[in-house]
């Protein structure tokens with residue numbers, strides 16, 4: 267079994283062979299299962315968690331142990347360590363830590379996955395959930411990204427959307443923006459500075475500033491010409507091209523539905539290639555209908571939980587509720603379009619039977635093509651407190667959840683990315 271890892275007061279990471287790596291589901295600490303572990307994927311990051319003490323598993327005593335002193339330097343403090351896995355990998359257990367007190371700073375909007383040390387390397391609790399390599403670390407050569415981004419920024423000085431995405435590529439390191447400038451796979455089309463929800467873990471706007479938003483929100487509404495000027499060349503030149511409205515650097519795209527409608531029509535006037543996708547909170551079913559007529563191919567609905575209580579506590583919707591979201595889902599499926607869920611995976615909540623049963627009822631009623639197993643980028647304690655989470659018992663594990671859903675819905679796909687849908 268991998269050993270516990272901890273960080274000293276300088277942030278240097280050590281292993282502690284006497285204690286085994288542990289994990290967490292919801293609020294429950296537990297040993298991790300070897301079958302749930304993989305070598306830490308290339309392109310992942312390691313985080314030292316301030317004011318949080320590492321918790322390991324004492325295999326002999328079969329007990330959880332909090333490490334509150336540095337075994338090497340008794341004067342020194344220790345901190346817990348977590349992994350932020352690379353895209354296309356889904357977590358099965360959160361990092362095991364103990365909060366030194368309740369009024370400590372909230373962790374920024376990243377995922378904090380269990381990690382340990384074994385056989386000379388780091389191991390994380392997760393699995394590869396999508397074989398598509400569009401965001402694999404090894405596929406991005408920084409110099410090439412920089413050169414091609416700057417070249418297009420110079421060529422399209424007048425296009426504000428290109429200039430915005432240039433910052434996403436060079437400053438935020440957004441893989442989708444990089445792929446736009448590299449002319450391949452999925453490219454982003456952000457359009458909306460505003461949103462009709464106030465998600466607890468919104469990565470583009472945090473009103474109180476704590477935790478900080480991960481990137482700034484777009485500040486303008488592009489024109490149809492600017493959108494088409496990004497989308498059409500990409501759809502024509504890229505391999506397996508997808509263009510997606512609804513990105514981490516904007517609010518809700520459905521609030522710009524007229525622009526999306528005009529843009530889709532203009533794009534389809536110029537090319538029939540590729541997939542036009544919408545990542546959305548699906549709050550406005552009427553607008554969705556118009557986009558279907560315009561030619562929208564697929565829709566990805568963001569959701570933290572299918573249970574209404576947790577959905578509303580997290581999304582804090584303004585002027586809509588979950589029934590509107592389900593109505594958008596129904597309209598897309600009735601029109602025979604492709605629908606996926608952007609399921610924010612949090613071990614302990616996502617794999618509770620109550621969640622799986624509610625999700626199954628919705629799939630039964632509405633139909634579904636794909637579940638994208640995205641790790642929830644949020645401080646787990648802050649999140650569970652924020653939605654007033656109550657454990658209902660009986661967890662299956664994330665892999666167990668997938669096994670159950672596959673048995674109930676053999677046609678249902680699982681992955682991480684918006685698929686390319688066309689045969690061209």
Ligand code: SF4
Nearest residue numbers: 461463464465468517
């Ligand atoms: S729906 Fe998206 S943009 Fe709107 S608050 Fe939630 S995360 Fe932020």
